[in-house]
Amino acid sequence: MSFISYLINGISLGSIYALIALGYTMVYGIAKMLNFAHGDIIMIGGFTLFVVMNTLGLPPLVAVLIAIAICTALGVIIEKVAYKPLRQASPLAVLITAIGVSYLLQNVALLIFGANTKLFTSVVTVPAISLAExxxxxxxxxxxxxxxxIIIMIGLMLFIKKSKAGQAMLAVSEDKGAAELMGINVNATITLTFAIGSALAAIAGALLCSAYPTLTPYTGAMPGIKAFVAAVFGGIGSIPGAFIGGILLGIIENLSKAYISSQMADAIVFAVLIVVLLVKPTGILGKKINEKV
Amino acid sequence: MNKTTKSNFITYGMVIAAYVIMQILVGTGSVSSLLKGLLVPLCIYVVLALSLNLTVGIMGELSLGHAGFMCVGAFSSAVFSVVTVDTITNVAVRFTLAIIIGAIVAAIFGIILGIPVLRLRGDYLAIVTLAFGEIVKNFINVVYLGIDKNGFHFSMKDSVSLNMEEGSKVIINGAQGITGTPKNATFTIGIVIILISLFVILNLINSRSGRAIMAIRDNRIAAESVGINITKYKLMAFTISASIAGVAGVLYAHNLSTLTALPKNFGYNMSIMILVFVVLGGIGNMRGSIIAAVLLTLLPELLRGLNDYRMLIYAIVLIVMMLFNWSPKAREFRDKYSLKRLFSKKNAQKEEA
Incomplete structure:
Protein backbone atom coordinates (compact mmCIF):
# COMPACT_ATOMS: atom_id res chain seq x y z
CA MET A 1 0.00 0.00 0.00
CA SER A 2 2.82 2.36 0.84
CA PHE A 3 4.17 1.80 -2.66
CA ILE A 4 0.96 3.18 -4.12
CA SER A 5 1.04 6.30 -1.97
CA TYR A 6 4.72 6.88 -2.88
CA LEU A 7 3.72 6.47 -6.51
CA ILE A 8 0.85 8.96 -6.19
CA ASN A 9 3.11 11.49 -4.47
CA GLY A 10 5.65 10.91 -7.21
CA ILE A 11 3.06 11.61 -9.88
CA SER A 12 2.07 14.80 -8.04
CA LEU A 13 5.68 16.02 -7.83
CA GLY A 14 6.11 14.93 -11.44
CA SER A 15 3.12 17.02 -12.50
CA ILE A 16 4.81 20.10 -11.06
CA TYR A 17 8.01 19.24 -12.93
CA ALA A 18 5.91 18.71 -16.03
CA LEU A 19 4.37 22.19 -15.76
CA ILE A 20 7.83 23.77 -15.43
CA ALA A 21 9.24 21.54 -18.16
CA LEU A 22 6.46 22.65 -20.54
CA GLY A 23 7.72 26.23 -20.25
CA TYR A 24 11.31 25.12 -20.76
CA THR A 25 10.55 23.00 -23.76
CA MET A 26 8.42 25.63 -25.51
CA VAL A 27 11.07 28.29 -25.11
CA TYR A 28 13.78 25.89 -26.19
CA GLY A 29 11.80 24.74 -29.20
CA ILE A 30 11.22 28.27 -30.45
CA ALA A 31 14.10 30.44 -29.30
CA LYS A 32 16.63 27.54 -29.27
CA MET A 33 17.87 28.74 -25.92
CA LEU A 34 18.03 27.24 -22.47
CA ASN A 35 16.19 29.70 -20.25
CA PHE A 36 18.10 29.15 -17.05
CA ALA A 37 16.03 31.80 -15.29
CA HIS A 38 12.82 29.81 -15.72
CA GLY A 39 13.16 28.20 -12.29
CA ASP A 40 13.54 31.56 -10.63
CA ILE A 41 10.32 32.82 -12.15
CA ILE A 42 8.66 30.07 -10.10
CA MET A 43 10.26 31.55 -7.01
CA ILE A 44 9.06 35.06 -7.93
CA GLY A 45 5.57 33.60 -8.38
CA GLY A 46 5.80 32.03 -4.94
CA PHE A 47 6.87 35.30 -3.30
CA THR A 48 4.14 37.23 -5.10
CA LEU A 49 1.56 34.81 -3.72
CA PHE A 50 3.10 35.06 -0.27
CA VAL A 51 2.95 38.85 -0.26
CA VAL A 52 -0.53 39.09 -1.77
CA MET A 53 -2.04 36.48 0.55
CA ASN A 54 -0.29 37.35 3.81
CA THR A 55 0.16 41.10 3.56
CA LEU A 56 -2.82 42.15 1.48
CA GLY A 57 -5.02 39.29 2.70
CA LEU A 58 -6.66 38.58 -0.64
CA PRO A 59 -8.28 35.17 -1.35
CA PRO A 60 -6.03 32.45 -2.89
CA LEU A 61 -7.65 32.45 -6.33
CA VAL A 62 -7.15 36.21 -6.78
CA ALA A 63 -3.59 35.83 -5.51
CA VAL A 64 -2.85 33.14 -8.08
CA LEU A 65 -4.21 35.36 -10.86
CA ILE A 66 -2.03 38.27 -9.69
CA ALA A 67 1.02 35.97 -9.54
CA ILE A 68 0.34 34.77 -13.08
CA ALA A 69 0.06 38.37 -14.31
CA ILE A 70 3.29 39.44 -12.61
CA CYS A 71 5.28 36.40 -13.80
CA THR A 72 4.01 36.81 -17.36
CA ALA A 73 5.03 40.46 -17.39
CA LEU A 74 8.41 39.55 -15.90
CA GLY A 75 9.01 36.85 -18.49
CA VAL A 76 8.21 39.25 -21.33
CA ILE A 77 10.44 41.99 -19.88
CA ILE A 78 13.37 39.59 -19.42
CA GLU A 79 12.99 38.42 -22.97
CA LYS A 80 12.90 41.98 -24.37
CA VAL A 81 15.82 43.31 -22.33
CA ALA A 82 18.22 40.41 -22.04
CA TYR A 83 17.54 37.83 -24.72
CA LYS A 84 16.21 39.74 -27.73
CA PRO A 85 19.46 41.63 -28.46
CA LEU A 86 21.28 38.29 -28.51
CA ARG A 87 19.29 36.58 -31.29
CA GLN A 88 22.34 36.42 -33.54
CA ALA A 89 24.87 35.71 -30.79
CA SER A 90 26.55 32.39 -30.08
CA PRO A 91 24.54 29.93 -27.96
CA LEU A 92 27.20 30.14 -25.26
CA ALA A 93 26.66 33.90 -24.90
CA VAL A 94 22.90 33.42 -24.57
CA LEU A 95 23.33 30.68 -21.99
CA ILE A 96 25.66 32.83 -19.90
CA THR A 97 23.17 35.71 -20.08
CA ALA A 98 20.42 33.39 -18.89
CA ILE A 99 22.57 32.30 -15.95
CA GLY A 100 23.11 35.98 -15.20
CA VAL A 101 19.36 36.66 -15.22
CA SER A 102 18.78 33.69 -12.91
CA TYR A 103 21.34 35.07 -10.45
CA LEU A 104 19.87 38.53 -10.71
CA LEU A 105 16.37 37.32 -9.78
CA GLN A 106 17.68 35.24 -6.87
CA ASN A 107 19.70 38.07 -5.45
CA VAL A 108 17.01 40.70 -5.86
CA ALA A 109 14.66 38.38 -3.96
CA LEU A 110 17.38 37.84 -1.38
CA LEU A 111 17.78 41.59 -0.84
CA ILE A 112 14.04 42.20 -0.62
CA PHE A 113 12.87 39.19 1.40
CA GLY A 114 16.05 38.06 3.15
CA ALA A 115 17.48 34.55 3.35
CA ASN A 116 15.07 33.32 6.05
CA THR A 117 12.70 30.57 5.08
CA LYS A 118 9.13 31.80 4.76
CA LEU A 119 6.24 29.55 5.71
CA PHE A 120 3.80 29.40 2.87
CA THR A 121 0.03 28.98 3.30
CA SER A 122 -1.42 26.52 0.85
CA VAL A 123 -3.59 27.98 -1.89
CA VAL A 124 -5.53 24.71 -2.13
CA THR A 125 -8.75 24.33 -0.16
CA VAL A 126 -9.77 20.90 -1.51
CA PRO A 127 -10.08 18.28 1.29
CA ALA A 128 -7.85 15.19 1.40
CA ILE A 129 -9.15 11.91 -0.01
CA SER A 130 -8.82 8.69 1.94
CA LEU A 131 -8.87 5.39 0.06
CA ALA A 132 -8.72 1.70 1.01
CA GLU A 133 -9.90 2.26 4.56
CA ILE A 150 -3.52 17.47 -17.09
CA ILE A 151 -5.96 20.29 -17.96
CA ILE A 152 -3.11 22.69 -18.78
CA MET A 153 -1.32 20.13 -20.90
CA ILE A 154 -4.45 19.35 -22.95
CA GLY A 155 -5.23 23.07 -23.26
CA LEU A 156 -1.74 23.77 -24.50
CA MET A 157 -1.89 21.00 -27.09
CA LEU A 158 -5.25 22.30 -28.36
CA PHE A 159 -3.90 25.86 -28.45
CA ILE A 160 -0.95 24.83 -30.57
CA LYS A 161 -2.97 22.57 -32.90
CA LYS A 162 -6.05 24.74 -33.39
CA SER A 163 -5.19 28.40 -32.92
CA LYS A 164 -3.41 30.63 -35.39
CA ALA A 165 -0.87 31.80 -32.82
CA GLY A 166 -0.13 28.18 -31.93
CA GLN A 167 0.45 27.28 -35.58
CA ALA A 168 2.75 30.30 -35.84
CA MET A 169 4.75 28.92 -32.90
CA LEU A 170 5.13 25.57 -34.64
CA ALA A 171 6.24 27.30 -37.82
CA VAL A 172 8.82 29.46 -36.04
CA SER A 173 10.25 26.44 -34.25
CA GLU A 174 10.58 24.57 -37.55
CA ASP A 175 12.21 27.32 -39.57
CA LYS A 176 12.48 30.92 -38.46
CA GLY A 177 13.40 32.34 -41.84
CA ALA A 178 10.64 30.58 -43.75
CA ALA A 179 8.10 31.54 -41.09
CA GLU A 180 9.06 35.18 -41.47
CA LEU A 181 8.63 34.95 -45.24
CA MET A 182 5.13 33.55 -44.72
CA GLY A 183 4.20 36.73 -42.87
CA ILE A 184 4.55 35.47 -39.31
CA ASN A 185 5.75 38.05 -36.81
CA VAL A 186 8.66 36.06 -35.38
CA ASN A 187 9.47 38.45 -32.56
CA ALA A 188 5.86 38.60 -31.37
CA THR A 189 5.65 34.81 -31.47
CA ILE A 190 8.77 34.43 -29.35
CA THR A 191 7.42 36.98 -26.86
CA LEU A 192 4.13 35.05 -26.68
CA THR A 193 6.05 31.86 -25.97
CA PHE A 194 7.89 33.48 -23.10
CA ALA A 195 4.61 34.85 -21.76
CA ILE A 196 2.94 31.40 -21.79
CA GLY A 197 6.02 29.73 -20.30
CA SER A 198 6.19 32.26 -17.46
CA ALA A 199 2.46 31.97 -16.74
CA LEU A 200 2.89 28.20 -16.44
CA ALA A 201 5.84 28.81 -14.12
CA ALA A 202 3.62 30.96 -11.89
CA ILE A 203 1.04 28.17 -11.64
CA ALA A 204 3.81 25.66 -10.96
CA GLY A 205 5.11 28.00 -8.26
CA ALA A 206 1.73 28.14 -6.55
CA LEU A 207 1.39 24.35 -6.61
CA LEU A 208 5.01 23.71 -5.58
CA CYS A 209 4.85 26.07 -2.61
CA SER A 210 1.49 24.59 -1.54
CA ALA A 211 2.85 21.05 -1.61
CA TYR A 212 6.20 21.94 -0.01
CA PRO A 213 5.30 24.98 2.08
CA THR A 214 8.68 26.67 2.44
CA LEU A 215 9.90 29.60 0.43
CA THR A 216 13.44 30.97 0.03
CA PRO A 217 15.11 32.88 -2.82
CA TYR A 218 16.60 29.56 -3.96
CA THR A 219 13.29 27.65 -3.98
CA GLY A 220 13.05 27.67 -7.76
CA ALA A 221 16.61 26.77 -8.67
CA MET A 222 16.58 23.01 -8.06
CA PRO A 223 13.07 22.34 -9.42
CA GLY A 224 14.04 24.45 -12.42
CA ILE A 225 17.10 22.36 -13.16
CA LYS A 226 15.18 19.14 -12.58
CA ALA A 227 12.44 20.31 -14.88
CA PHE A 228 15.04 20.91 -17.55
CA VAL A 229 16.25 17.37 -16.93
CA ALA A 230 12.64 16.27 -17.40
CA ALA A 231 12.37 18.22 -20.65
CA VAL A 232 15.57 16.65 -21.96
CA PHE A 233 14.41 13.25 -20.74
CA GLY A 234 11.20 13.47 -22.76
CA GLY A 235 12.85 15.03 -25.79
CA ILE A 236 13.33 18.76 -25.69
CA GLY A 237 11.00 20.74 -27.93
CA SER A 238 8.23 18.15 -27.62
CA ILE A 239 5.23 19.06 -25.45
CA PRO A 240 3.96 15.52 -24.69
CA GLY A 241 7.62 14.60 -24.14
CA ALA A 242 7.98 17.25 -21.44
CA PHE A 243 4.87 15.95 -19.73
CA ILE A 244 5.95 12.30 -19.78
CA GLY A 245 9.50 13.26 -18.76
CA GLY A 246 8.23 15.31 -15.83
CA ILE A 247 5.95 12.57 -14.49
CA LEU A 248 8.64 9.89 -14.88
CA LEU A 249 11.21 12.07 -13.14
CA GLY A 250 8.86 12.76 -10.22
CA ILE A 251 8.17 9.04 -9.81
CA ILE A 252 11.88 8.15 -9.99
CA GLU A 253 12.76 10.82 -7.45
CA ASN A 254 10.05 9.84 -4.95
CA LEU A 255 10.66 6.11 -5.22
CA SER A 256 14.42 6.49 -4.79
CA LYS A 257 13.78 8.75 -1.80
CA ALA A 258 11.56 6.05 -0.30
CA TYR A 259 13.54 2.91 -1.13
CA ILE A 260 17.19 3.87 -1.70
CA SER A 261 18.33 6.97 0.11
CA SER A 262 16.78 10.37 0.61
CA GLN A 263 20.16 12.09 0.29
CA MET A 264 20.98 10.32 -2.95
CA ALA A 265 17.65 11.07 -4.66
CA ASP A 266 18.98 14.11 -6.52
CA ALA A 267 22.10 12.23 -7.58
CA ILE A 268 19.94 9.39 -8.94
CA VAL A 269 17.79 11.83 -10.92
CA PHE A 270 20.89 13.37 -12.51
CA ALA A 271 22.42 9.97 -13.18
CA VAL A 272 19.24 9.01 -15.04
CA LEU A 273 19.64 12.15 -17.17
CA ILE A 274 23.21 11.21 -18.11
CA VAL A 275 22.18 7.65 -18.99
CA VAL A 276 19.22 8.82 -21.10
CA LEU A 277 21.37 11.29 -23.02
CA LEU A 278 23.94 8.60 -23.73
CA VAL A 279 21.45 6.00 -24.93
CA LYS A 280 19.13 8.36 -26.77
CA PRO A 281 20.61 11.86 -27.04
CA THR A 282 17.33 13.29 -28.34
CA GLY A 283 15.22 12.00 -25.42
CA ILE A 284 12.19 9.72 -25.43
CA LEU A 285 10.06 11.64 -27.94
CA GLY A 286 12.72 13.88 -29.47
CA LYS A 287 13.35 14.29 -33.18
CA LYS A 288 16.77 13.87 -34.70
CA ILE A 289 18.01 16.98 -36.44
CA ASN A 290 20.72 16.55 -39.03
CA GLU A 291 23.36 19.21 -39.11
CA LYS A 292 24.33 20.84 -42.36
CA VAL A 293 27.51 22.69 -43.18
CA MET B 1 60.70 36.56 -30.29
CA ASN B 2 57.29 36.38 -31.91
CA LYS B 3 54.15 38.00 -30.63
CA THR B 4 52.66 34.99 -28.79
CA THR B 5 55.87 34.17 -26.94
CA LYS B 6 56.16 37.79 -25.88
CA SER B 7 52.58 37.86 -24.65
CA ASN B 8 53.09 34.58 -22.79
CA PHE B 9 56.17 35.95 -21.06
CA ILE B 10 54.25 39.05 -20.01
CA THR B 11 51.68 36.74 -18.36
CA TYR B 12 54.33 34.74 -16.52
CA GLY B 13 56.11 37.96 -15.54
CA MET B 14 52.89 39.43 -14.19
CA VAL B 15 52.33 36.46 -11.89
CA ILE B 16 55.92 36.46 -10.67
CA ALA B 17 55.89 40.24 -10.13
CA ALA B 18 52.66 39.96 -8.12
CA TYR B 19 54.29 37.24 -6.03
CA VAL B 20 57.44 39.27 -5.37
CA ILE B 21 55.44 42.38 -4.44
CA MET B 22 53.21 40.41 -2.08
CA GLN B 23 56.19 38.73 -0.45
CA ILE B 24 57.87 42.10 0.14
CA LEU B 25 54.64 43.53 1.58
CA VAL B 26 54.16 40.50 3.84
CA GLY B 27 57.84 40.72 4.87
CA THR B 28 57.53 44.37 5.89
CA GLY B 29 54.32 43.59 7.75
CA SER B 30 52.11 45.99 5.82
CA VAL B 31 49.53 43.34 4.90
CA SER B 32 46.45 42.87 7.07
CA SER B 33 45.68 39.40 8.37
CA LEU B 34 42.50 39.43 6.30
CA LEU B 35 44.45 39.81 3.08
CA LYS B 36 47.03 37.26 4.23
CA GLY B 37 44.26 34.73 4.70
CA LEU B 38 43.06 35.50 1.18
CA LEU B 39 46.35 34.73 -0.56
CA VAL B 40 45.83 30.97 -0.93
CA PRO B 41 42.13 31.26 -1.93
CA LEU B 42 43.24 33.79 -4.56
CA CYS B 43 45.62 31.21 -6.03
CA ILE B 44 42.84 28.60 -5.96
CA TYR B 45 40.44 30.85 -7.87
CA VAL B 46 43.10 31.82 -10.41
CA VAL B 47 43.89 28.15 -11.10
CA LEU B 48 40.18 27.36 -11.41
CA ALA B 49 39.63 30.27 -13.78
CA LEU B 50 42.55 29.12 -15.96
CA SER B 51 41.18 25.60 -16.00
CA LEU B 52 37.65 26.65 -16.95
CA ASN B 53 38.98 29.05 -19.57
CA LEU B 54 40.62 26.10 -21.29
CA THR B 55 37.21 24.44 -21.60
CA VAL B 56 35.14 27.53 -22.38
CA GLY B 57 37.59 29.64 -24.34
CA ILE B 58 39.79 27.16 -26.17
CA MET B 59 37.47 24.20 -26.53
CA GLY B 60 34.36 26.35 -26.86
CA GLU B 61 32.14 24.22 -24.62
CA LEU B 62 30.48 25.34 -21.43
CA SER B 63 31.20 23.24 -18.37
CA LEU B 64 29.18 23.92 -15.23
CA GLY B 65 30.77 21.03 -13.37
CA HIS B 66 34.20 22.35 -12.56
CA ALA B 67 33.32 22.47 -8.88
CA GLY B 68 32.76 18.72 -9.19
CA PHE B 69 36.29 18.11 -10.46
CA MET B 70 37.59 20.38 -7.75
CA CYS B 71 35.63 18.38 -5.19
CA VAL B 72 37.03 15.08 -6.50
CA GLY B 73 40.59 16.40 -6.36
CA ALA B 74 40.08 17.86 -2.90
CA PHE B 75 38.66 14.71 -1.33
CA SER B 76 41.01 12.21 -2.95
CA SER B 77 44.08 14.19 -1.93
CA ALA B 78 42.72 14.86 1.57
CA VAL B 79 42.15 11.13 2.11
CA PHE B 80 45.72 10.49 0.99
CA SER B 81 47.13 13.16 3.30
CA VAL B 82 45.13 12.03 6.33
CA VAL B 83 46.18 8.39 5.81
CA THR B 84 49.86 9.10 5.26
CA VAL B 85 50.26 11.97 7.72
CA ASP B 86 52.11 9.67 10.14
CA THR B 87 54.00 7.53 7.64
CA ILE B 88 55.36 10.17 5.27
CA THR B 89 56.78 12.85 7.53
CA ASN B 90 58.43 14.90 4.81
CA VAL B 91 55.85 17.60 4.09
CA ALA B 92 57.22 18.47 0.65
CA VAL B 93 57.12 14.86 -0.56
CA ARG B 94 53.68 14.19 0.88
CA PHE B 95 52.13 17.36 -0.50
CA THR B 96 53.65 16.81 -3.94
CA LEU B 97 52.23 13.30 -3.95
CA ALA B 98 48.86 14.67 -2.80
CA ILE B 99 48.84 17.15 -5.68
CA ILE B 100 49.71 14.44 -8.18
CA ILE B 101 46.99 12.17 -6.79
CA GLY B 102 44.41 14.96 -6.90
CA ALA B 103 45.34 15.75 -10.51
CA ILE B 104 45.24 12.11 -11.60
CA VAL B 105 41.92 11.30 -9.91
CA ALA B 106 40.29 14.43 -11.37
CA ALA B 107 41.73 13.54 -14.78
CA ILE B 108 40.29 10.03 -14.54
CA PHE B 109 36.88 11.51 -13.76
CA GLY B 110 37.38 13.89 -16.67
CA ILE B 111 37.95 10.93 -19.00
CA ILE B 112 35.06 8.90 -17.56
CA LEU B 113 32.68 11.84 -17.94
CA GLY B 114 34.25 13.10 -21.16
CA ILE B 115 34.11 9.95 -23.31
CA PRO B 116 30.33 9.68 -23.31
CA VAL B 117 29.45 13.32 -22.73
CA LEU B 118 31.63 15.15 -25.23
CA ARG B 119 29.42 13.75 -27.98
CA LEU B 120 26.84 16.22 -26.73
CA ARG B 121 27.14 19.89 -27.50
CA GLY B 122 26.24 23.29 -26.16
CA ASP B 123 23.40 23.37 -23.66
CA TYR B 124 23.32 19.61 -23.25
CA LEU B 125 26.98 19.45 -22.29
CA ALA B 126 26.48 22.31 -19.84
CA ILE B 127 23.56 20.61 -18.13
CA VAL B 128 25.25 17.21 -17.96
CA THR B 129 28.40 18.66 -16.41
CA LEU B 130 26.16 20.49 -13.95
CA ALA B 131 24.48 17.17 -13.16
CA PHE B 132 27.89 15.58 -12.68
CA GLY B 133 28.92 18.24 -10.16
CA GLU B 134 25.71 17.75 -8.17
CA ILE B 135 26.11 13.96 -8.20
CA VAL B 136 29.67 14.21 -6.87
CA LYS B 137 28.58 16.60 -4.11
CA ASN B 138 25.60 14.42 -3.11
CA PHE B 139 27.63 11.24 -3.20
CA ILE B 140 30.45 12.54 -1.02
CA ASN B 141 27.92 13.54 1.62
CA VAL B 142 26.80 9.93 2.17
CA VAL B 143 30.22 8.25 1.99
CA TYR B 144 31.83 6.86 5.12
CA LEU B 145 35.39 5.67 4.84
CA GLY B 146 37.54 4.33 7.65
CA ILE B 147 40.84 2.56 8.09
CA ASP B 148 42.09 -0.02 10.60
CA LYS B 149 44.79 -2.66 10.45
CA ASN B 150 42.72 -4.78 8.05
CA GLY B 151 42.65 -2.00 5.47
CA PHE B 152 39.96 0.36 4.26
CA HIS B 153 36.29 0.07 5.21
CA PHE B 154 33.59 1.67 3.13
CA SER B 155 29.94 2.33 3.88
CA MET B 156 27.14 4.50 2.63
CA LYS B 157 25.01 4.31 5.78
CA ASP B 158 26.85 5.60 8.85
CA SER B 159 30.20 5.31 10.59
CA VAL B 160 29.03 2.47 12.86
CA SER B 161 28.32 0.18 9.93
CA LEU B 162 31.97 0.38 8.91
CA ASN B 163 32.56 -2.57 11.29
CA MET B 164 36.06 -1.60 12.24
CA GLU B 165 38.36 -3.05 14.86
CA GLU B 166 39.85 -1.03 17.67
CA GLY B 167 42.45 1.59 16.92
CA SER B 168 40.69 2.52 13.72
CA LYS B 169 40.35 5.94 12.18
CA VAL B 170 37.31 7.34 10.37
CA ILE B 171 38.58 9.31 7.38
CA ILE B 172 35.44 10.52 5.61
CA ASN B 173 32.58 10.91 8.07
CA GLY B 174 29.62 11.42 5.75
CA ALA B 175 28.28 14.96 5.75
CA GLN B 176 30.85 15.98 8.36
CA GLY B 177 33.54 15.38 5.76
CA ILE B 178 37.23 15.03 6.46
CA THR B 179 38.84 16.55 9.51
CA GLY B 180 42.51 16.84 10.34
CA THR B 181 43.90 17.52 6.88
CA PRO B 182 47.38 18.99 7.33
CA LYS B 183 47.40 22.69 6.36
CA ASN B 184 50.19 22.47 3.83
CA ALA B 185 49.01 24.89 1.17
CA THR B 186 51.05 28.10 1.15
CA PHE B 187 51.09 31.17 -1.06
CA THR B 188 54.38 30.08 -2.64
CA ILE B 189 53.00 26.65 -3.56
CA GLY B 190 49.88 28.34 -4.94
CA ILE B 191 51.97 30.59 -7.19
CA VAL B 192 54.06 27.64 -8.37
CA ILE B 193 50.86 25.78 -9.27
CA ILE B 194 49.51 28.83 -11.13
CA LEU B 195 52.76 29.02 -13.12
CA ILE B 196 52.68 25.29 -13.92
CA SER B 197 49.01 25.46 -15.01
CA LEU B 198 49.77 28.51 -17.14
CA PHE B 199 52.74 26.73 -18.70
CA VAL B 200 50.66 23.64 -19.51
CA ILE B 201 47.75 25.64 -20.94
CA LEU B 202 49.78 28.18 -22.95
CA ASN B 203 51.93 25.44 -24.43
CA LEU B 204 48.88 23.40 -25.29
CA ILE B 205 47.30 26.39 -27.06
CA ASN B 206 50.38 26.98 -29.20
CA SER B 207 50.93 23.33 -30.04
CA ARG B 208 49.57 21.35 -32.96
CA SER B 209 46.98 19.80 -30.64
CA GLY B 210 45.89 23.22 -29.40
CA ARG B 211 45.36 24.46 -32.94
CA ALA B 212 43.35 21.33 -33.66
CA ILE B 213 41.19 22.00 -30.57
CA MET B 214 40.58 25.58 -31.66
CA ALA B 215 39.78 24.43 -35.19
CA ILE B 216 37.10 22.16 -33.75
CA ARG B 217 35.75 25.07 -31.74
CA ASP B 218 35.55 27.33 -34.77
CA ASN B 219 34.02 24.83 -37.16
CA ARG B 220 33.50 21.26 -36.11
CA ILE B 221 32.47 19.91 -39.47
CA ALA B 222 35.29 21.61 -41.37
CA ALA B 223 37.80 20.36 -38.81
CA GLU B 224 36.46 16.83 -39.12
CA SER B 225 36.70 16.97 -42.88
CA VAL B 226 40.42 17.77 -42.81
CA GLY B 227 41.01 14.70 -40.70
CA ILE B 228 41.10 16.03 -37.15
CA ASN B 229 40.05 13.41 -34.62
CA ILE B 230 37.37 15.37 -32.78
CA THR B 231 36.81 13.03 -29.84
CA LYS B 232 40.52 12.68 -29.15
CA TYR B 233 41.29 16.39 -29.06
CA LYS B 234 38.19 17.38 -27.16
CA LEU B 235 38.82 14.67 -24.60
CA MET B 236 42.41 15.85 -24.29
CA ALA B 237 41.42 19.45 -23.54
CA PHE B 238 38.64 18.39 -21.19
CA THR B 239 40.89 16.01 -19.23
CA ILE B 240 43.65 18.57 -18.83
CA SER B 241 41.10 21.13 -17.71
CA ALA B 242 39.62 18.66 -15.21
CA SER B 243 42.98 17.74 -13.73
CA ILE B 244 43.94 21.40 -13.26
CA ALA B 245 40.63 21.96 -11.47
CA GLY B 246 41.49 18.91 -9.36
CA VAL B 247 44.79 20.51 -8.36
CA ALA B 248 42.89 23.63 -7.29
CA GLY B 249 40.82 21.30 -5.14
CA VAL B 250 43.99 19.91 -3.55
CA LEU B 251 45.02 23.44 -2.60
CA TYR B 252 41.54 24.06 -1.22
CA ALA B 253 41.57 20.88 0.89
CA HIS B 254 44.99 21.63 2.35
CA ASN B 255 44.10 25.20 3.23
CA LEU B 256 41.32 24.23 5.66
CA SER B 257 41.38 21.86 8.58
CA THR B 258 37.85 20.60 7.88
CA LEU B 259 36.72 19.65 4.42
CA THR B 260 33.01 19.25 3.74
CA ALA B 261 31.07 19.16 0.50
CA LEU B 262 28.51 21.94 0.87
CA PRO B 263 26.49 23.62 -1.86
CA LYS B 264 28.49 26.74 -1.02
CA ASN B 265 31.94 25.42 -1.87
CA PHE B 266 31.33 22.61 -4.35
CA GLY B 267 27.83 23.33 -5.63
CA TYR B 268 27.07 24.78 -9.03
CA ASN B 269 27.22 28.27 -7.56
CA MET B 270 30.97 27.78 -7.38
CA SER B 271 31.10 26.68 -11.01
CA ILE B 272 29.13 29.78 -11.99
CA MET B 273 31.40 32.05 -9.98
CA ILE B 274 34.40 30.68 -11.87
CA LEU B 275 32.49 31.22 -15.09
CA VAL B 276 32.06 34.89 -14.12
CA PHE B 277 35.84 35.21 -13.77
CA VAL B 278 36.35 33.69 -17.20
CA VAL B 279 33.70 35.80 -18.90
CA LEU B 280 34.80 39.04 -17.31
CA GLY B 281 38.47 38.38 -18.02
CA GLY B 282 37.72 37.61 -21.63
CA ILE B 283 36.79 34.17 -22.95
CA GLY B 284 39.95 32.49 -24.23
CA ASN B 285 42.28 35.06 -22.67
CA MET B 286 44.37 33.49 -19.91
CA ARG B 287 45.88 36.74 -18.64
CA GLY B 288 42.39 38.23 -18.39
CA SER B 289 41.20 35.27 -16.33
CA ILE B 290 44.00 35.78 -13.82
CA ILE B 291 43.29 39.49 -13.45
CA ALA B 292 39.53 39.01 -13.20
CA ALA B 293 39.84 36.24 -10.60
CA VAL B 294 42.12 38.37 -8.44
CA LEU B 295 40.04 41.56 -8.76
CA LEU B 296 36.67 39.92 -8.20
CA THR B 297 37.93 38.05 -5.14
CA LEU B 298 39.63 41.09 -3.64
CA LEU B 299 37.03 43.78 -4.35
CA PRO B 300 34.19 42.53 -2.13
CA GLU B 301 36.67 41.79 0.66
CA LEU B 302 38.15 45.26 0.51
CA LEU B 303 34.73 46.91 0.26
CA ARG B 304 33.11 45.04 3.13
CA GLY B 305 29.84 46.90 2.85
CA LEU B 306 29.48 45.63 -0.69
CA ASN B 307 29.37 42.00 0.36
CA ASP B 308 25.57 41.76 0.41
CA TYR B 309 25.47 43.03 -3.13
CA ARG B 310 28.36 40.93 -4.43
CA MET B 311 26.33 38.24 -6.18
CA LEU B 312 23.91 40.88 -7.48
CA ILE B 313 26.80 42.78 -9.02
CA TYR B 314 28.17 39.54 -10.53
CA ALA B 315 24.80 38.87 -12.12
CA ILE B 316 24.57 42.33 -13.62
CA VAL B 317 28.17 42.12 -14.83
CA LEU B 318 27.43 38.83 -16.61
CA ILE B 319 24.37 40.22 -18.40
CA VAL B 320 25.93 43.57 -19.31
CA MET B 321 29.13 41.96 -20.60
CA MET B 322 27.18 39.65 -22.86
CA LEU B 323 24.91 42.42 -24.14
CA PHE B 324 27.88 44.71 -24.68
CA ASN B 325 29.73 42.02 -26.63
CA TRP B 326 26.92 40.66 -28.73
CA SER B 327 23.99 43.03 -29.09
CA PRO B 328 23.93 44.62 -32.57
CA LYS B 329 23.27 48.10 -31.13
CA ALA B 330 26.17 47.90 -28.69
CA ARG B 331 28.43 46.70 -31.48
CA GLU B 332 27.44 49.61 -33.68
CA PHE B 333 28.07 52.00 -30.80
CA ARG B 334 31.46 50.46 -30.16
CA ASP B 335 32.49 50.66 -33.78
CA LYS B 336 31.47 54.31 -33.87
CA TYR B 337 33.22 55.44 -30.72
CA SER B 338 36.08 52.97 -30.35
CA LEU B 339 39.45 54.54 -29.56
CA LYS B 340 41.07 52.91 -32.57
CA ARG B 341 38.58 54.46 -34.94
CA LEU B 342 38.80 57.90 -33.33
CA PHE B 343 42.56 57.92 -33.68
CA SER B 344 42.51 56.71 -37.25
CA LYS B 345 39.96 59.41 -38.06
CA LYS B 346 42.24 62.07 -36.68
CA ASN B 347 45.11 60.72 -38.73
CA ALA B 348 42.96 60.70 -41.80
CA GLN B 349 41.96 64.33 -41.22
CA LYS B 350 45.57 65.30 -40.76
CA GLU B 351 46.51 63.65 -44.00
CA GLU B 352 43.73 65.49 -45.77
CA ALA B 353 44.94 68.79 -44.39
Missing part, protein backbone atom coordinates in the same frame (compact mmCIF):
# COMPACT_ATOMS: atom_id res chain seq x y z
CA UNK A 134 -7.43 5.01 5.34
CA UNK A 135 -4.37 3.17 4.09
CA UNK A 136 -3.85 5.58 1.24
CA UNK A 137 -4.23 9.28 1.88
CA UNK A 138 -4.18 11.68 -1.00
CA UNK A 139 -3.84 15.30 0.02
CA UNK A 140 -5.87 18.04 -1.62
CA UNK A 141 -2.67 19.53 -3.05
CA UNK A 142 -1.89 16.27 -4.82
CA UNK A 143 -5.33 16.03 -6.39
CA UNK A 144 -5.34 19.64 -7.54
CA UNK A 145 -1.77 19.42 -8.91
CA UNK A 146 -2.45 16.34 -10.98
CA UNK A 147 -5.77 17.59 -12.34
CA UNK A 148 -4.44 21.09 -13.05
CA UNK A 149 -1.43 19.83 -14.96
Missing amino acids: GQINISGETTVTIIAS
